[in-house]
Amino acid sequence: MRWINFSLPGSGRQAYGTLDENDQVRExxxxxxxxxxxxxxxxxxxxxxxxxPVVPPTFYAAGLNYITHxxxxxxLAGRKVNVPPQADIGYRAVNALVAHEENVVIPEDATHIEYEGELVVVIGKKARNLSEAEAMQCVFGYTIGNDVSERxxxxxxxxxxxAKxxxxxxxxGPWMETEFDLARAQTRVSVNGEVKSHFDTGDMLFNIPTFLSRMSRNLTLYPGDIVWMGTDGHSPKLDHGDTVEVDISGLGTLRNTFVRA
Amino acid sequence: MRWINFSLPGSGRQAYGTLDENDQVRExxxxxxxxxxxxxxxxxxxxxxxxxPVVPPTFYAAGLNYITHxxxxxxLAGRKVNVPPQADIGYRAVNALVAHEENVVIPEDATHIEYEGELVVVIGKKARNLSEAEAMQCVFGYTIGNDVSERxxxxxxxxxxxAKxxxxxxxxGPWMETEFDLARAQTRVSVNGEVKSHFDTGDMLFNIPTFLSRMSRNLTLYPGDIVWMGTDGHSPKLDHGDTVEVDISGLGTLRNTFVRA
Incomplete structure (x- = not known):
């Protein structure tokens, strides 16, 4: 099932709804x-x-989680970057969230902007001390993220x-999907309509159950928390006017245009 | 003025109120x-x-912001730690927050726990692009934090x-105070009644306006955001049964007992 967080232009009223194949939203x-x-x-x-889709209590991010990346x-760093030996989760901040079709504003003093197309896991249940076998029980669904970075x-x-x-x-965004076949999913990122990176979404160094189980040994996961699972491949340098689309099989396409401040 | 976030045992109802010198709460x-x-x-x-006192939208932390620390x-690291050349803010996570008098639970596999007594700034107004001269206008008040760390x-x-x-x-906690004289404030941290560290709260590498102004160049500060300003001095290794009190002049005393899981 596909869930959308939306507002009604004019009224400002915001609500969730389901989204069906005929683009009908049921509030x-x-x-x-x-x-x-x-x-x-x-x-x-x-x-x-x-x-x-959701402004999370905590915004988690796996960071380095695909070998090519x-x-x-x-x-980029001009020095050895160690492959993480264990699934140590990182953080991002909610001030930076924007929706599908909203602009990414490049700060005046930014010089090297790149995209990172990522699978996002949305937590649906409060959870602590999950085994890897139990871990997926706390997942509500999935969406798409673009971890824009100033290198x-x-x-x-x-x-x-x-930087992030x-x-x-x-x-x-653009929405959350509760049914998702990670094993068959591909992430494709295009700039101005041309595919620039594509990779198997599931080809992660540490998979979703590994992260969630390890995190939950020390911390409580809460409904609405999100976990960005990292990216693979390489982004060209982006600039004013570029439109980036991140597409993940079965989840849809997240599209945003980059504009200079 | 002193503001307290409280609940009423039994009803579970939670509200804010002012707290006066006679320990009366006006809801x-x-x-x-x-x-x-x-x-x-x-x-x-x-x-x-x-x-x-508040579960923030974003939980900011200055990290290294006092020279002795x-x-x-x-x-501790056995290697050179560079003095930060600029006020780059960091992050903590809301799952870890507990109130005054609540227990800090030491995880089973934790071996080296320390305290860090910190001044906490509470943001009261949405703000972006503040000069250093304007920066304090977005501050609502102050409270106390203990940045407990597993080294x-x-x-x-x-x-x-x-680790954090x-x-x-x-x-x-225990509450928020809107009037605060940073220039005269002392932070004193005691373990089981004995003072273990004390330092001038204002003796920061980068002060509050410097952090808020720099942060607001790239990000929007929101009401309820908190900024932990870092710590000075050294903590002994803590263990089961230790009670830590962080006292900052004019703000009160934050007290928590450490217990093994």
């Missing part, structure tokens, strides 16, 4: 992973504004605060 | 930094449970996910 009262009921209201997809980062700042700063968390640097 | 409807009104209900401080971390994990892991963000590792 609910409540939250998809908690108590909810259908309101009886329906909307055409083209009549609503798509919002960020690690080698690319190594070339000069990423190399120079002590943290990723502006500047406002608008975290497009996510 | 409000709403949020201190937004629209609110007094409900007319009053409670004795001893009749309420103190809750975490940097030298201590250097000794072996901090050294070994690729991120701080469990394990459940219960971020005590914060």
């Amino acid at each position: 609910i009262r409540g939250i998809p992973w908690a108590e909810h009921e259908f309101t009886g209201q329906r909307h055409g997809l083209s009549d609503v504004k798509i919002e960020v 690690i080698r690319e980062q190594e070339a 000069v700042w990423q190399r120079a700063d002590r943290t990723f605060w502006r 968390n500047s406002d608008t640097f975290k497009p996510m | 409000i409807r709403g949020i201190p930094w937004a629209e609110h009104e007094f409900t007319g209900q009053r409670h004795g401080l001893s009749d309420v449970k103190i809750e975490v 940097i030298r201590e971390q250097e000794a 072996v994990w901090q050294r070994a892991d690729r991120t701080f996910w469990r 963000n394990s459940d219960t590792f971020k005590p914060m």
Whole structure:
């Protein structure tokens, strides 16, 4: 099932709904992973504004989780980047989230912007101390993220605060899908209509159950938390006017245009 | 003015209120930094449970921001730790927050736990592109944090996910104070009643306006965001049964007991 977070232009009212094959949105009262009921209201997809699927309590990110991407980062840094020996999760910040079709704003002093197309896991249940076998029980569904990065700042700063968390640097969406076949999924990223990277979405160094199980040994996962699973391949340098589309089989396409501040 | 987030044992109802010198809580409807009104209900401080002052949209942390602490971390790491050349903010995670008087739970496999007593800045207004001169306008008030850390994990892991963000590792409170004289403030941390560290709270490498101004060049600060300003001095190794008190002049005392899982 496909779940969309939307607002109605004019009223500003925001709600969740299901989205069917005919682009019809069936509005609910409540939250998809908690108590909810259908309101009886329906909307055409083209009549609503798509919002960020969820603003999470905690925004987790795997970071380096595909081998080719690690080698690319190594070339970028001009020094050895170790393959992570264990699934140590990282963090991103909610200020940076923007929805499908919203612009990514390149800061005035930014010089080297790249995309990173990523699978996003949305947590649906409070969970602690999950085994790997149990881990997928806490997953509500999946969406798509673009972990936009400024590589000069990423190399120079002590943290990723502006390299990865500047406002608008975290497009996510367009919606959440509860059924997903990771084993057959491909991630394809295109710039202005031309495919620039594609990789097997499931070809991760540490898979989803490994991350969730390890995280849950020390921390409580909460409904609405999100985990970005990392990226593979290489992005060209992006600039004003570029439109980036991240497509993951079965999940849809996240599209955002980059504009200079 | 002193603001407290509290719940009423039995009912589970949670609200904000002001706290006066006679330990009387005057309950409000709403949020201190937004629209609110007094409900007319009053409670004795001893009749309420103190809750975490705020669960922030984003949980910022300065990290290394006092010289003596940097030298201590250097000794711990057994290698040179560079003094940060600029105010690059870091992050912590909300799952780890606990209130005044709640226990810090030491994970079974943790071996080296320390405290870090910190001043916490609470943001009260949405803000972007603040000059240093304007920066303090977005501050609502102050509280106290204890940035509990597991030093072996901090050294070994690729991120701080469990070293600093394990459940219960971020005590914060007991309340928020809107009037605060940073220039005269002292931070004193005691273990089981004995003072183990004390330092001038304002003796920071990068001060509050410097951090907020720099952050706001790339990101939007939101009401309820918190910024932990770092710590100085050295903590002894903590273990089961230890009670840690972080006292900052004019703000009060944050007290938590450490227990083994």
